[in-house]
Amino acid sequence: MSWQQRARALADDLTALGALDLAWREAFEQVPRHVFVPRFYQPDGTLIEGADPDARDEWLDAVYRDDSLTTQRLVEPGSGRIVPTSSSTRPSLMALMLRMLDVRDGHSVLEIGTGTGYNAALLAYRLGDHRVTSIDIDPDLVEAARIAAHRIGLAPYLVAGEGDKGVPERAPFDRVLATCAVPTIPTQWVAQLADRGIIVADLRAATSSSLVTLHRTAEGIATGRFHPTPGYFMWLRPRADDPRRDEQESNFIYDHTASRHSTTWLDPALLAEPGLGLMVAASVPDLIQSVTFADPLTYGLRARDGSWAKVDKDSNDVVQSGQRSVWNEIEAAALHWERLGRPEPSRFGLTVSTDNGQQVWFDDPDGHQVRVQESETNWGCDVRSHVVSDDVEEVG
Secondary structure, eight states, X not given: OOHHHHHHHHHHHHHHHTOOOHHHHHHHHHSOHHHHOSEEEOTTSXXXXXXXXXXXXXXXXXXXXXXXXXXXXXXXXXXXXXEEEEEEOOHHHHHHHHHHHTOOTTOOEEEEOOTTSHHHHHHHHHHOGGGEEEEESXXXXXXXXXXXXXXXXXXXXXXXXXXXXXXXXXXXXXXXXEEEEESSOOHHHHHTEEEEEEEEEEEEOSSOEEEEEEEEEETTEEEEEBOSSOOOOOBOOSOTTOOSSSGGGSOOXXXXXXXXXXEOSOOGGGGGSHHHHHHHHHHSTTEEEEEXXXXXXXXXXXXXXXXXXXXXXXXOEEEEESSSOHHHHHHHHHHHHHHXXXXXXXGEEEEEETTTEEEEEESOTTSSEEEEOOOSSSOOEEEOEEEEXXXXXXXX
16 A cells, blocks of 8 residues: 555544544645654654665554654653653644644744654645744754655745744744643743734643643733643653753652651542643642652652652552642642532633733633743642632632
């Protein structure tokens, strides 16, 4: 089977899923994904290369399936872990985000996170080279993407740099698409939006990942709602040679000398519920990451100030340490979520201002809000009040 036949079959599958709009079908059929993914890593770390004749069919079959493919890995300083740092996103997720972007002919688009360059090529095929700008922290990825695009006759504007800064020399942009995860929406993205512009991004925290669509409502202000589909993209990171989004993500010592013990009613598995994950992200200040321990029954979270919590998923025993009791804060957020009727992410929204940072709100952007304090690196907020249906209920 040729790559063209595989691409058409993939487009058929994405159309059947309801992910691929007719406006994007030709691009998915005509832009060869395999040119941008000459090799990838299987989950077990095995490298599959298209240049290997014995692996060619396996390679092409994988490239034209609806799967994310890891294309770059780096060693994490200190821990020595091998961490994925770039991938070709699952095509159905790409198609969904392009639909959310609501691109029209004549629009200019800024993509944050060039990666393999495949998504930029889809945009360039649809809109034209001169209307597509893409930035990535890794100059090697940018150069490889440029070469791949040129092979098929496309030349979007690709640049190496810090994605949170945008590309001001090419602004304003009608659309901004982030194919990397961010803990807060950089205000430069909002500042570089044209009138009626749209941002689509993955707002990610320790307990959640939520796609969000923001519409420019005034100069320096964008607002919109979260989407029920998570993104779980790789983090926007400050250095090309370091897989971490910041140095506090690893090499952390869990000091038990002043630990506190209790039990919990909250099953950590419930944090996988998208609505609760989003509520926790908006309600608990400064959570950095969930923690993986050798014991699979242990669930952990830690905060930027060094506070941490471990939960035994079998006995519900909790151990906490630090200035704050972060698990108690998570329990409080869970209680708020329960009182609100376990709302889905689509009932939450986000407003970003170049002057005032960002706010997460519930149901009504002009009513009572869950305010998120401006932060360069992580969510942080105070739960003030929520709107419940047509009534206002004060919480916290």
